Amino acid sequence: DAGITQSPRHKVTETGTPVTLRCHQTENHRYMYWYRQDPGHGLRLIHYSYGVKDTDKGEVSDGYSVSRSKTEDFLLTLESATSSQTSVYFCAISAEGNEQYFGPGTRLTVT
C-alpha cells in the first residue's frame, strides 16, 4: 500500500461537537482527496487539494471544511457533527497524471 495513514481509525462523537480527521502521506504526491462511503452510495468526493493551501469542493462538501498547510497532511473538519455525517471516510492521494491510492479509512459514528 502507498504511504498513506489516517487518524483516528475509529471515532464516536456526539452531535454538535467538532471533529477533525487527519490524512498523512509519505509519497510527496501533489493531489489529496477526501471521500465518504455510505451503503448504497458508493464513494463520494467531499473536498480535494491540488497543492499546499489549494483546495476545492467536491460533490458533498456541505458541513465539511479542509486545510492543507503541508504537502503531507490533509485535514478534514466537521465543524458541528450531525448524525448524517456518520460514515466511513477515506483519504486518497495521486501524483500528477497517475492513479489514486486510498488510505485505510476512518469509521466515524455521530450519536
Place this chain on the structure above:
Amino acid sequence: GENVEQHPSTLSVQEGDSAVIKCTYSDSASNYFPWYKQELGKRPQLIIDIRSNVGEKKDQRIAVTLNKTAKHFSLHITETQPEDSAVYFCAASRGSGGGADGLTFGKGTHLIIQP
C-alpha cells in the same frame, strides 16, 4: 456534473466462469476510467484503469473495455476464483490519471463466486 451508473448491483457466478460488470457515464469530457476492488472492511484497491485513447486493456484475468461513443465501459474477469469475491467500483474522471477534480464512482457491484 458527472454521473456514473453501474450494473448489476449483485452478481453471482460459478467458480471458473466469467463475470462482466458494466458502467455508463454522462460527461463526454471524462477521459480516465479506473476500477477498484474492495474487500469487506478494507480500502478500495485499484485493479485496472483505462484512458479514453484506448479501447481495451488487459491484465492477466481482468480486462476493461471502453466505448466512448456510447459512453460505457466494462470490467471482465475470466476464470473467476474465490478470492475474486468482493465489491467492485467503477469510476470516471475528467483529469488525466487521478485528475485534479477527483473521481465520480458508481454505486458498486457485489461479486459472489460460488464454489
